[in-house]
Amino acid sequence: MVDVTLWAGLVPLADSQKHLSVQASTIRELLRKLQDRYPGLEGPFKNEVAVAVNGTIYRNDWSQEIPDGAEVFLMRRLAGG
Amino acid sequence: MTSIAVSTTINGDDVEFLCRADETLLDVLRNRLGLMGAKEGCGTGDCGACSTIMDGRVVCSCLVLGAETEGREIETIEGMANGSDLHPLQSKFIEHAALQCGVCTPGFLMAAKALLAAHPDPTEKEIRFWLAGNLCRCTGYDKIVRAVQDAAAEMRGEGT
Amino acid sequence: MSFDATYKEKKLKSVGTRPLRPDGVDKVTGRARYGADFNMPGQLVARVLRSPHAHARIMRIDVSRAVALKGVKAVITAADLPDLTNGNAALYAILDNCMARTKAFYDGHAVAAVAAIDAKVAREALKLIEVEYDVLPHVVDVDAAMAPDAPLLDENLFTQGIDPAPTTPSNVGNRSEFGHGDVESGFAKADVIVERSYKTEQTHQGYIEPHACVASCNVDGTAEMWVCTQGHFVYRQTCADLLGLEVSKLRVTSSEIGGGFGGKTHVWAEPLALALSRKAGRPVKLVMSREEVFRASGPTSQTSIDVKIGATKDGKITAALATLRYSSGPYADSWAETGAMTSFACYDLENVKTVGFEVIVNRPKVAAYRAPSAPMAAFAVESAIDELAHKIGMDSVELRIKNAASEGSRSSYGPIYGPIGIGPTLEAARTHPHMSAPLGKNQGRGMACGFWFNFGGQTCTDLNISADGTVTLAVGTVDVGGSRASLSLIAAEELGISYDDVKAVIADTSTLGYNDMTDGSRGTFSSSMATISAARNAIVTMRERAALMWDIPVEDVAWEEGHAKAVGASYDNRAPLSVKDIAAEAGNTGGPIAGHSELVADGAGVSFGTHICDVEVDPETGATRVIRYTVIQDAGKAVHPAYVEGQYQGGAAQGIGWALNEEYVYGADGRLQNPGFLDYRIPVCSDLPMIDTQILEIPNPNHPYGVRGVGETSIVPPLAAVANAVSDAVGVRMVHVPVSPPRILAALNAKAKG
Ligand code: FES
Ligand code: FES
Secondary structure: OEEEEEOHHHHHHHOOOOEEEEOOOEHHHHHHHHHHHOHHHHHHHHHOEEEEEOOEEEOOOOOOEOOOOOEEEEEEOOOOO | OOOEEEEEEEOOEEEEEEEOOOOEHHHHHHHHOOOOOOOOOOOOOOOOOOEEEEOOEEEEOOOOEHHHHOOOEEEOHHHOOEOOEOOHHHHHHHHOOOOOOOOOHHHHHHHHHHHHHHOOOOOHHHHHHHOOOOOOOOOOOHHHHHHHHHHHHHHOOOOO | OOOOOOOOOOOOOOOOOOOOOOOHHHHHOOOOOEHHHOOOOOOEEEEEEEOOOOOEEEEEEEOHHHHHOOOEEEEEOHHHOOOOOOOOHHHHHHHHHHOOOOEEOOOOOEEEEEEEOOHHHHHHHHHHOEEEEEEOOOOOOHHHHHOOOOOOOOOOOOOEOOOOOOOOOOOEEEEEEEEEOOHHHHHHOOOEEEEEEEEEOOOEOOOOOOOEEEEEEOOOOOEEEEEOOOOHHHHHHHHHHHHOOOHHHEEEEEOEOOOOOOOOOOOOOHHHHHHHHHHHOOOEEEEOOHHHHHHHOOEOOOEEEEEEEEEOOOOOEEEEEEEEEEEEOEOOOOHHHHHHHHOOOOEOOOOEEEEEEEEOOOOOOOOOOOOOOHHHHHHHHHHHHHHHHHHHOOOHHHHHHHHEOOOOOEOOOOOEOOOOOHHHHHHHHHHOHHHHOOOOOOEEEEEEEEEEOOOOEEEEEEEEEOOOOOEEEEEOOOOOOOHHHHHHHHHHHHHOOOHHHEEEEEOOOOOOOOOOOOOOOOHHHHHHHHHHHHHHHHHHHHHHHHHHHHOOOHHHEEEEOOEEEEOOHHHOOOOOEEHHHHHHOHHHHOOOEEEEEEEEEOOOOOEEEEEEEEEEEOOOOOOEEEEEEEEEEEOOOOOOHHHHHHHHHHHHHHHHHHHHOOOOOEOOOOOEOOOOOOOOOOOOHHHOOOEEEEEEOOOOOOOOOOOOOOOOHHHOOHHHHHHHHHHHHHOOOOOEEOOOHHHHHHHHHHHHHO
């Protein structure tokens, strides 16, 4: 199980849940399962989300493995200069 | 509008061109003579990216009219190296990483050349004030000042 | 083949040296070609007509007289750019910003454009275009725009992120919140509380090269564009989307770029050049004037920020709270959210909360500016921390060390940190001689810390080995500050060859796979990862070729220091084969040798810096001079240290300009009063001292050499470092940047009056 925290903008799309537990071993699986549960997340998941796994931020590499018990944050993908 | 015929010297060569009365030297260099080393950063004399040397003096070529150059001697960045030998300022700018994007570099090199002609052994303060008409947004000027100091030493024969 | 990006400590030969950059000679001889230095046969010149009003409905545009002018080949308005954005709000904002559709939202907003045979005719044509405006009330200030009676820019904008959703529209696009713990109980535990409001003014990236492009659309649906950009692949995608072109038929070549700093991550006029070319059937060159750059291309946000920090007597922070309001121009984005994420990122806090409000105003659409949103948040927070240290009577470096985040700390934006460099930069500051140097009369010292995320992203490189053993490296991230030199070093390191045998170029969009743009400090981080991967792929091929040349199994060929070596007792008489030896035989061993890499460079390490600044303030005039400045920053690994120093110095100089002089000044009519370098004054050579740098190297675990991004963090601390120094010099807390002479004099007068 991984504990997922959603950024505030996603919370209304996920039935007002900020913290969720999901059984997933990769980022891809995690995002798919969340989206199955809350179809409203599909839009932002397309290109607005970045995923922090134990503190390291991933913006594209959805095959990244998520260790069991990892702490995961869904963040907005930001602009840089 | 009728064009004006102008005879001038650019980088030691006799050059003749036609230009309209409202065309600047920068326009002439870039659009008529294919000398694109001088850049237009502002067009109002505030950035120095268009610096060239006219009769030994640094000028903003965006503030000089093409027609005004009749009978003058113009030096541009394209004439700075002696054939395939870079001028010491050019070599030192590369060596000291005194350029990042490099768009300000031709202007700085022109201004620095005029500085060293007037003051072969400038203080840091003199360098900073001579180059104050040239904007650089990338480097913070540190490495530019060092490159000029080092080139000046080399040109005085002090080596490094 | 999957690529292992894990950091492994090893001795490096090329990486960390300071060779001459490959594009140096072109740039010192005037041969390097920037955006405006390119021409096409038969090209027309474009000019853009811009709104003189800050907020106005466009009632009617009549272009007929312009069209009729001799020498005019095309005139376009929004009608020539139909909305193909399909409900994508971000793309629609770009479209509307490129050419106003129903309303002009700021002074300088494009309303029409012409292409003509020369600049003179184009300028005359603009005068013949008649635009009828219905001028509306405007608002340019971030606080004023939040007032309940403020003029509304968009009657359909309802603040997102508020529960329950508001029923009346406002200029606030969204609210975002970050943090953990319970700030109220944290403040209850505090012995000392500092609470203040701060303001920062809008600044421009100020690249010396204005936006420029040459666009050419053909009747067969193909198109080409030469443009100065930080991301030609991204420009290609956006332009293709906006104009309905097929992506692969639009070929974009990035020119040398004369500075970007985030401002060249967005399209501004490029779609207009393409639309004009399509209409005229000829290539079109569009170069912005400096005034247009200021009025209509990406400044940063104006902000207003409240900070409250509580601490115990011994300097442990118990709670931290910030409310941040960021202006974003006429279209809501996520600038305030980014500010809210970064504000307290340097600290390990039990109770922290940040709330961001994104505010739309009648100013140009905000673009990223180097660590976007972070400098303003850091100004407010680092000023408050400074004040807190004074109040407690503790050294400000010690206070920060006591509260600094470290590996395992929960960041204020959520995740837990891996190995990070804030502590080490502070330790380095504590022992730096600058910190203890004596100060003279009217002088003051300030210091501050800063944070930036850094990004990775989609990246692609091609590494081709020529018959003579030299290497061309084609990369797709635009070189904004010397990355071709750094990437050549990386290729040389991996292959075990000399730096001089590598030539790096930036490929165009038709000759290399997609690359994200050079932003988020990703250029060297990402492309070096792809280069390492491509080189390792080439080595696999070279081992195979060596095996063929020797006629032995490939398993018996090892790669060491740039040579194939036959391993095993029976081969000990074979001389190792160099890259040159193998390349020379390539034609007979299977053809050209190359290594390619397409990957996602992820896991960019976050970056921290600490700056120290000394100033001298003239109490008569309020003028401030920076007399000494030191930058300490973690680079992970400095690939080419001279260009890393350059990034540190350049960012610091931009931050100093922001802190002391630079600001957008608007008149009561909502027009920008200072759209030129004379009145928008960026630091010049005589304004600055040498900028000392200290590079720390705390390896990023997610890069083979430990590289982190270095480009952006250096602009984050200066606003606070300078303001803290000025506050120290004049004895009044400065809360509004730029701390320009009038603001300093006003503060001194207020102090004198008591
Ligand atoms: S272009 Fe001439 S000074 Fe800026
Ligand atoms: S190097 Fe970019 S402006 Fe000077």
